[in-house]
Ligand SMILES: [Zn+2]
């Protein structure tokens with residue numbers, strides 16, 4: 001299981017791309033979320049949009065889904081072997097189409113629905129790709145808004161956007177090799193995201209498993225990241241670097 005960040009910036013990032021990870025395993029791939037900035041990230045990896053085989057959507061904030069329309073149209077114009085499979089939490093499917101339909105419903109060949117572009121799989125608890133199981137984990141992002149992380153035991157837990165859920169992190173920390181956790185890395189407290197101070201309350205053994213993502217552009221320079229790594233156990237996700 002290789003995890004490559006196509007972007008690891010927050011919702012306002014200019015330089016790092018919005019947060020999204022490309023998982024490669026068993027001769028296939030799965031993208032967690034699909035911001036528009038993924039196009040450049042994939043290009044830099046030598047990949048085209050129509051090589052994405054599976055996509056999972058964590059929630060509907062625009063920095064996580066604003067590349068899906070382009071992905072859908074690219075696959076229609078440059079079809080590959082099959083439509084990409086879109087794993088979408090059941091409660092998000094209708095709202096996702098409402099976001100996308102303004103650009104995808106009407107075409108020169110007639111009306112289209114989401115299923116014309118994607119092989120849509122509504123997911124309640126878990127899904128399996130090439131024998132690898134991914135479990136949905138409800139997160140604490142915005143009150144009453146559906147949002148999810150992904151647990152892929154024994155490889156990783158990917159938090160998606162969330163406030164820190166300490167009891168959950170402690171409950172899975174021993175099961176997984178790596179925890180990809182969001183951290184805004186700003187001095188101000190953001191009510192819908194996780195701060196560095198909160199993560200520092202975890203035992204160092206857990207901190208050492210954590211790769212932080214969805215952070216501000218202040219840490220885009222290599223020397224800023226290295227200084228951070230000298231002080232803390234956490235590592236900051238780096239775009240286009242493959243984590244095993
Ligand atoms: Zn976000």
Ligand SMILES: [Zn+2]
Nearest residue numbers: 059061141161
């Ligand atoms: Zn969000």
